[in-house]
Amino acid sequence: MKNLLGGKGANLAEMSSTGVPVPPGFTITTEVCTEYNKLGREKIVEVLKDDVEKEIAKIEEQTNTKFGSNETPCLLSVRSGARVSMPGMMDTVLNLGLNDEAVEGLAKKTNNDRFAWDSYRRFIQMYGDVVMGLEPESKEDPDPFEEIIENLKEKKGVEKDVDLTTDDLKNMVQEFKNIIKKRLGKEFPQDPWEQLWGAVMAVFDSWNTPRAKYYRQMHKIPEEWGTAVNVMAMVFGNMGEDSGTGVAFTRDAATGENVFNGEFLMNAQGEDVVAGIRTPQQITKAGSQNWAKLQGVSEEERKKTFPSLEEMFPDIYKELYDIQESLEKHYKDMQDLEFTIQEGKLWLLQTRNGKRTGAAMVKIAMDMLDEGILDEKTAVLRNEPNKLDELLHPVFNPEGLKEATTIAKGLPASPGAATGQLVFFADDAEEWGNQGKDVILARTETSPEDLKGMNLARGILTSRGGMTSHAAVVARGMGKCCIAGAGSVQINYRKKTMTVDGKTYQEGDWVSLNGSTGEMYEGKVPTHDPELSGNFARVMELSEKYAKMGVRTNADTPYDSKTAREFGAIGIGLCRTEHMFFEGDRITAMREMILSTKKEDRVKALHKLLPMQREDFEGIFEAMQDLPVTVRLLDPPLHEFVPHEEKNQKQMADELGVSLEEVQKTVDSLHEMNPMLGHRGCRLGNTYPEITEMQVRAIIEAALNLKKKGIKAYPEIMVPLTGIFEEMKMQENIARATAEKVFEEYNDRIDYLVGTMIEVPRATVIADKIAESAEFFSFGTNDLTQMTFGYSRDDAGKFLPVYMNNGILKDDPFQILDQEGVGQLVEMGTKRGRQTRKDLKVGICGEHGGEPRSVEFCHGVGMNYVSCSPYRVPIARLAAAQAAIKEKQNQ
Numbered sequence: 001m002k003n004l005l006g007g008k009g010a011n012l013a014e015m016s017s018t019g020v021p022v023p024p025g026f027t028i029t030t031e032v033c034t035e036y037n038k039l040g041r042e043k044i045v046e047v048l049k050d051d052v053e054k055e056i057a058k059i060e061e062q063t064n065t066k067f068g069s070n071e072t073p074c075l076l077s078v079r080s081g082a083r084v085s086m087p088g089m090m091d092t093v094l095n096l097g098l099n100d101e102a103v104e105g106l107a108k109k110t111n112n113d114r115f116a117w118d119s120y121r122r123f124i125q126m127y128g129d130v131v132m133g134l135e136p137e138s139k140e141d142p143d144p145f146e147e148i149i150e151n152l153k154e155k156k157g158v159e160k161d162v163d164l165t166t167d168d169l170k171n172m173v174q175e176f177k178n179i180i181k182k183r184l185g186k187e188f189p190q191d192p193w194e195q196l197w198g199a200v201m202a203v204f205d206s207w208n209t210p211r212a213k214y215y216r217q218m219h220k221i222p223e224e225w226g227t228a229v230n231v232m233a234m235v236f237g238n239m240g241e242d243s244g245t246g247v248a249f250t251r252d253a254a255t256g257e258n259v260f261n262g263e264f265l266m267n268a269q270g271e272d273v274v275a276g277i278r279t280p281q282q283i284t285k286a287g288s289q290n291w292a293k294l295q296g297v298s299e300e301e302r303k304k305t306f307p308s309l310e311e312m313f314p315d316i317y318k319e320l321y322d323i324q325e326s327l328e329k330h331y332k333d334m335q336d337l338e339f340t341i342q343e344g345k346l347w348l349l350q351t352r353n354g355k356r357t358g359a360a361m362v363k364i365a366m367d368m369l370d371e372g373i374l375d376e377k378t379a380v381l382r383n384e385p386n387k388l389d390e391l392l393h394p395v396f397n398p399e400g401l402k403e404a405t406t407i408a409k410g411l412p413a414s415p416g417a418a419t420g421q422l423v424f425f426a427d428d429a430e431e432w433g434n435q436g437k438d439v440i441l442a443r444t445e446t447s448p449e450d451l452k453g454m455n456l457a458r459g460i461l462t463s464r465g466g467m468t469s470h471a472a473v474v475a476r477g478m479g480k481c482c483i484a485g486a487g488s489v490q491i492n493y494r495k496k497t498m499t500v501d502g503k504t505y506q507e508g509d510w511v512s513l514n515g516s517t518g519e520m521y522e523g524k525v526p527t528h529d530p531e532l533s534g535n536f537a538r539v540m541e542l543s544e545k546y547a548k549m550g551v552r553t554n555a556d557t558p559y560d561s562k563t564a565r566e567f568g569a570i571g572i573g574l575c576r577t578e579h580m581f582f583e584g585d586r587i588t589a590m591r592e593m594i595l596s597t598k599k600e601d602r603v604k605a606l607h608k609l610l611p612m613q614r615e616d617f618e619g620i621f622e623a624m625q626d627l628p629v630t631v632r633l634l635d636p637p638l639h640e641f642v643p644h645e646e647k648n649q650k651q652m653a654d655e656l657g658v659s660l661e662e663v664q665k666t667v668d669s670l671h672e673m674n675p676m677l678g679h680r681g682c683r684l685g686n687t688y689p690e691i692t693e694m695q696v697r698a699i700i701e702a703a704l705n706l707k708k709k710g711i712k713a714y715p716e717i718m719v720p721l722t723g724i725f726e727e728m729k730m731q732e733n734i735a736r737a738t739a740e741k742v743f744e745e746y747n748d749r750i751d752y753l754v755g756t757m758i759e760v761p762r763a764t765v766i767a768d769k770i771a772e773s774a775e776f777f778s779f780g781t782n783d784l785t786q787m788t789f790g791y792s793r794d795d796a797g798k799f800l801p802v803y804m805n806n807g808i809l810k811d812d813p814f815q816i817l818d819q820e821g822v823g824q825l826v827e828m829g830t831k832r833g834r835q836t837r838k839d840l841k842v843g844i845c846g847e848h849g850g851e852p853r854s855v856e857f858c859h860g861v862g863m864n865y866v867s868c869s870p871y872r873v874p875i876a877r878l879a880a881a882q883a884a885i886k887e888k889q890n891q
């Protein structure tokens with residue numbers, strides 16, 4: 001149902017059918033959006049017209065109103081709603097159907113002038129913005145409608161919009177209409193049907209705005225899903241002091257704690273709560289007291305100025321409480337609700353599975369398991385693998401915090417520790433972030449346009465808005481640290497400064513945010529690694545229980561190996577040896593080898609490298625004791641090891657006691673037109689067998705040395721870039737001969753394997769033959785992608801973004817395994833390899849090994865393991881478990 005009606009529409013229909021009070025309405029399906037993109041506006045209106053008229057007639061009947069009537073106008077809300085909620089798509093239009101005459105009718109009918117004019121000015125404002133597209137002239141300028149409101153408030157000397165009189169609102173309406181006319185050159189439409197179709201089409205159009213596209217890219221939401229349009233009868237939270245609007249969560253979206261919480265505003269409508277226009281009140285008494293403590297508001301003041309809904313309207317509170325309880329039971333997940341109170345009557349306007357932080361995700365899943373709401377498998381599936389990442393990152397040192405100077409305090413809207421340089425505009429955050437700078441985005445409040453900058457910032461601070469403000473909700477969804485509503489902070493956009501209690505901070509100043517306490521500090525506060533116990537550990541245990549594939553890690557150092565082991569890696573899937581050649585003396589010996597023209601000289605140089613390599617392997621084998629370690633033989637082209645600037649070449653010449661010309665000659669001779677397709681991989685080991693000999697010797701000697709100390713090592717020697725059987729066989733022969741020689745010298749032996757990376761497309765085709773020599777396969781999907789697409793990984797940045805924007809490519813194939821092409825080769829290679837060697841061990845290394853969708857694919861292909869960088873290990877473990885569970889469910 002969600003696919004067709006969108007999340008919002010489906011849940012509204014479901015709520016209404018289970019007896020929750022929801023205003024009457026209907027949904028135009030996502031399919032229409034797809035058709036709209038093909039047919040265009042006029043055709044679509046023609047197709048929809050009859051049905052829409054019928055549906056509106058039903059609403060009229062239930063609400064005793066008439067759409068287009070000036071006496072009893074039927075007012076509607078028009079809301080977008082895709083399959084999954086896309087926060088920040090603020091394209092809702094409320095109070096649609098009002099015009100210069102109907103506003104009078106509404107005033108008369110409700111006997112409430114102020115309400116009618118407030119509704120009308122809101123309608124023009126939303127419609128002018130969302131449908132007609134009136135925007136500020138530049139980014140420093142305020143929203144044109146907001147500016148009019150601010151000016152009016154100033155002129156009248158009032159602080160809040162609720163303090164404006166009916167006459168003020170009438171003036172506002174006139175000014176709104178004027179600015180639309182002036183800036184856009186058209187009149188605000190008076191015909192309700194024109195208004196309606198305009199709004200419906202605007203929802204469809206909003207599917208294709210850059211910010212919607214960006215959000216979809218970020219969350220891998222397919223373009224073709226489209227959005228539904230929900231048309232509903234209005235209920236009014238702005239009818240006076242017994243009306244209001246609010247947002248609530250069935251559990252804490254930041255911590256996951258099982259407490260009902262939320263915020264509301266009396267005499268307000270729509271997004272007022274979220275937009276941070278006034279300070280919202282808390283729904284529960286406990287929440288309200290908590291809030292007051294954080295804000296330094298006394299209990300007396302709280303009771304007077306910010307009482308909770310629970311205290312103000314206990315009956316409505318009770319009804320809301322019961323509804324939230326039953327909705328959570330029904331959906332078996334934490335719900336995010338929107339409600340409106342119209343003259344003391346409660347209406348629900350939305351429910352959806354609430355966005356949450358990684359920590360909340362894990363806690364809620366485990367709590368619901370304990371509460372018997374979810375079974376183990378469902379609880380595992382409830383965790384989004386990529387969101388685990390948030391739990392693995394540093395938190396502030398308690399010692400560091402003690403010494404830190406607090407700048408300001410706001411609401412702990414999204415936990416985490418963030419340190420960065422202040423910026424005040426989202427596009428600056430984007431620019432600085434793209435330059436690799438750590439930034440903190442500080443704004444009065446955020447809006448959907450800021451999405452990209454928010455994503456690139458380390459943390460977000462707002463001076464207005466509550467726990468359900470745009471900044472807070474979006475930050476939690478992104479797993480980004482956020483402090484909301486730090487009221488003492490004054491931001492000056494023109495000067496690009498932030499002032500707190502008389503002290504001014506400039507753009508570029510360093511600050512630290514603690515999203516778990518709501519505190520902002522001066523400068524950089526030191527951090528330390530997080531605690532990985534509790535619920536996180538439980539999710540990992542369950543993953544262990546259900547996963548079929550193991551997860552290994554890509555690690556070149558004992559430190560990385562240890563980290564990965566702590567995260568649950570069951571071996572190293574890729575230990576690159578080339579990194580080891582760059583440090584200190586090693587690079588000199590390496591260069592000496594490269595400069596050698598005779599084999600004896602090369603052997604001599606390699607001899608110097610041997611003890612260093614051996615030591616490296618001993619360190620890694622020891623860190624991974626009892627677990628397999630796949631060591632890849634030298635892979636990159638040799639030119640990567642020589643200097644290309646004359647200054648460094650001179651230095652190299654001096655170090656090696658040769659002439660500069662000789663060095664330059666060698667460097668020139670190493671130059672290749674396509675180094676990625678050049679003299680590299682096993683082509684090196686087959687032209688210079690002594691390199692392979694030295695490396696294998698280092699590996700076997702390291703393992704034997706550890707054996708003497710009682711430490712078990714299981715080396716797996718991996719030949720890179722095999723494309724031809726004979727290539728592999730020759731490397732295998734060298735490796736085995738060398739190993740036997742070392743065994744003889746040590747008079748001892750160990751078990752080891754010789755296998756290969758499969759990364760040249762040809763190797764996947766002749767995998768059956770290669771498996772005659774290779775004891776294991778590891779798909780090197782970075783190179784395999786590069787060679788299958790014919791895209792140079794280092795040059796693809798020029799066209800991949802364009803391809804993705806144009807929809808030529810859905811995803812970057814270097815990030816998400818291309819299942820359609822590259823994946824087929826992986827599948828074929830695995831099958832053919834196992835035709836020859838039934839128990840051939842197959843894995844994957846490279847970026848894809850830690851990417852959840854690719855991991856799922858690897859599971860489907862029947863791989864034994866995936867290998868990824870240490871910090872992706874927990875993610876891959878969870879993804880592997882989910883793949884196994886989903887497969888069972890689909891059988």
Ligand code: ADP
Nearest residue numbers: 077079089090092232233234235270271338349
């Ligand atoms: P979003 O997807 O951004 O949450 P919504 O369509 O849910 O957008 O609506 C924006 C705001 O308008 C919400 O606060 C919602 O509760 C309110 N709203 C939507 N429809 C109605 C309605 N029929 N009557 C009163 N308020 C409404």
Ligand code: MG
Nearest residue numbers: 008338349350
């Ligand atoms: Mg909503």
Ligand code: MG
Nearest residue numbers: 720759780783
């Ligand atoms: Mg490779």
